[in-house]
Amino acid sequence: MMEDGASLGPLELTGGRWGVGDAARPGTHWVEFRPDGLHQHEPDSGGRSIPWSRIMGGVRLTWGKHPWNTNNRGKYTLKGMVAERAGGWLHLTLRHPYEDQQLRFDLHERPYRAVDALRLESLLRQLVEEGKPQLLGDPEWVGRAVAHLTGGKNSWITDRALRQATTEAIATATGS
Numbered sequence: 001m002m003e004d005g006a007s008l009g010p011l012e013l014t015g016g017r018w019g020v021g022d023a024a025r026p027g028t029h030w031v032e033f034r035p036d037g038l039h040q041h042e043p044d045s046g047g048r049s050i051p052w053s054r055i056m057g058g059v060r061l062t063w064g065k066h067p068w069n070t071n072n073r074g075k076y077t078l079k080g081m082v083a084e085r086a087g088g089w090l091h092l093t094l095r096h097p098y099e100d101q102q103l104r105f106d107l108h109e110r111p112y113r114a115v116d117a118l119r120l121e122s123l124l125r126q127l128v129e130e131g132k133p134q135l136l137g138d139p140e141w142v143g144r145a146v147a148h149l150t151g152g153k154n155s156w157i158t159d160r161a162l163r164q165a166t167t168e169a170i171a172t173a174t175g176s
Contacts, residue, residue, distance in 0.1 A: 002143040008150055009117035010061070010088055010105060011142075018142045020090055020120075021105025028106040031090055035137035038092075040103045050094065050101065052134040058093030058100060059125040061117060067091070067102035080155065082112040090124075115157060119149045122162040123169065135173075144173035 006013045014023040019041075021030030027043040037051040063084030090103040123145060127133045135141050148169040157165075 002147065006143065006146060006150075007108075007110075007116075008123075008146045009082075009112045009120045010107065011120050011146065012108065013139070013143065013146075016139060018136070018139055018146075019105075020103075021088065022108045025106070029087070029104040031103045031105055033136040033139075033142060035134075037137070038090075038103065042104075050092070050103075052137065054094045054096060055092050055128055055133050056095045057125075057128055058091060059121065059128050060091045061121045062089045062091060063087070064089070067104070080114045082114055082117055115152070115155070116150065118157065118162055119165060119169075122166045123149065126163065126166045126170065130170075132170075135170075141173050145169045148172045 002013055004013050004015065010020050011018060012023070017023070017032055017034075019030045019032040022028050023030045023032070023041070028041075029043070030041050032039040032041060034049070037049055037054070039047055039049045041047045063082060063086070065086040067089045085107060088105050088107055090105065092101045092103070093099075094101050124133075124136070127135055135145075149165060
């Protein structure tokens, strides 16, 4: 098992739980990966849960204060870091009933490398496409996938390179 603080962009291990957003600061929004699905943590609320079986696609990350700030999806600095600091959103399309869902998360104090945020988005998208999002509910599996995806050069990468890295990470984490 990885140590707390291991991360891939906004995905971080805190208290043995993987989540997107800053779970360590009190009063923040973040999305936890649980065995039964995603759980949106919100200040002054019990939050809400989304079972893995309801997620059908449309997975993407955007940056900004509001979920409709889709222009901020690719706002990065010249040094390859995520430029927006106002917050982030995990977008999903759900089934039964069909609906688009935006899950808010507050950013960590540390900056995110653009390549790590793109790799995280690619991992989420590919697992949903392959019908395996429930793997995200296994902290040890996520730790192995994150270990495979972290590091490397922080440079522009193609969709093909993202897909290849993600495919390798899934295979490595699964042990196949």
